[in-house]
Amino acid sequence: MPELPEVEVTRQSFADRIAGSHILALRMGKALRWPLGCEPQTLAGRQVLGVRRRGKYLLLDLDQGLLLLHLGMSGSLRFERVPGEAGKHDHMDLQTSQGTLRLHDPRRFGAVVFVPAESSPAAHKLLGKLGVEPLGDDFHALDFWKALKKRKTVVKQVLLGGELVVGVGNIYASEALFMAGIRPSTRTERISLARATRLHAAIRTVLARAVEIGGSTLKDFSNAKGESGYFQLEAAVYGRQGLPCRACGSPIKAIRQGQRSTFFCPVCQKS
DNA sequence: AAAAGCCCCTGGATGC
DNA sequence: TGCATCCAGGGGCTTT
Incomplete structure (x- = not known):
């Protein structure tokens, strides 16, 4: 969750x-x-x-x-x-x-x-190999791009992995990739510096916005005061398969990657 | 070494 | 109504 x-x-x-x-x-x-x-x-x-x-x-x-x-x-x-x-x-x-x-x-x-x-x-074993904090001062676009180029997998999986950058889960991975205009199945080694820079900015923007409005309440999430979040109302692609893209109107697609659902717009996210 | 799969667990939605 | 199947916001461990 x-x-x-x-x-x-x-x-x-x-x-x-x-x-x-x-x-x-x-x-x-x-x-x-x-x-x-x-x-x-x-x-x-x-x-x-x-x-x-x-x-x-x-x-x-x-x-x-x-x-x-x-x-x-x-x-x-x-x-x-x-x-x-x-x-x-x-x-x-x-x-x-x-x-x-x-x-x-x-x-x-x-x-x-x-x-x-x-x-x-x-x-501690659990915290040992975590990546950088996306909202902190150590998350740099150039380093992010260099690290992406060294990987041999697809970009969505790297975001979920948490070894490069932490905190991005299944909702915000799809959302950040949409905002950056990058298809989730794109090979990491083929991402240009310009696109990595866009993704870097998108991750920060999406996460910061979600914090600002209290997170996502899909089923029953609430904070320690019992208050719901509202990001799910602004989701561009997550959970919206078949619905029109908010930017271009094309139907949002859903695919499976590593046993998890991924959502993207086939037109806004060409590659 | 690194990437991909496999599970842990409960409950809600869907299909027959 | 009952039962089977699938899916869900994560991530450590095992296998390739």
Whole structure:
């Protein structure tokens, strides 16, 4: 579900409210993607210093170590002063002095992992080989183009891969490629500097816009305050197969790439 | 080494 | 109504 915009919107919706709190208890429900990595009760008493985001991961910095959260395909967080009773798909309650952070995740592809202080966060296996942040200062068009040229695959797959640039998932990959006028099946080694530059700009524009309007709510995404996003209403191609292209009117096409759906306009995205 | 496939899991939509 | 099948916003691991 959540790509960079949804994760960032979620972060912004509770970071200030949880910062400075003290952990009272951590309750884990059904198994998520990975084990927590420590006994939940050992976290009681730790202070939550703040919340950062790296790619699609959320990092809760503690005064000792950190909690790494991932929302997988169907995860969402809620932060409430007084939470209601936990439902069937609520698999984590982080109870703090300022409220409870609850993970709701029907498919359980999400994760909550404790990373001890002694292991450097960047060195953690899960964060180790992530690409650059698309909205940060280290995402450069020229470097992006050079990296694309070294790959031997198609451009959509590289965007999803996250080794070159992080945070772009299945929705925003299609959207950014549409905005850049590049067909998703284009071989990376054949992309010119000019087109790579357009794609670089499109990724930033699409992601920033999605953050601005609260992300995409396709089924049930909401931020930690329970608010929906509205990007899906502006999607140019994602989920619009057969519907007229907003730019030229041609029917949007859907294809499969690596077991995922891809959407594009065959006229606006010639190659 | 790098790319492509395979799964993990639940639920909603669709087809017979 | 029931049941089978397919699909869904991710990504680590295994296979090629």
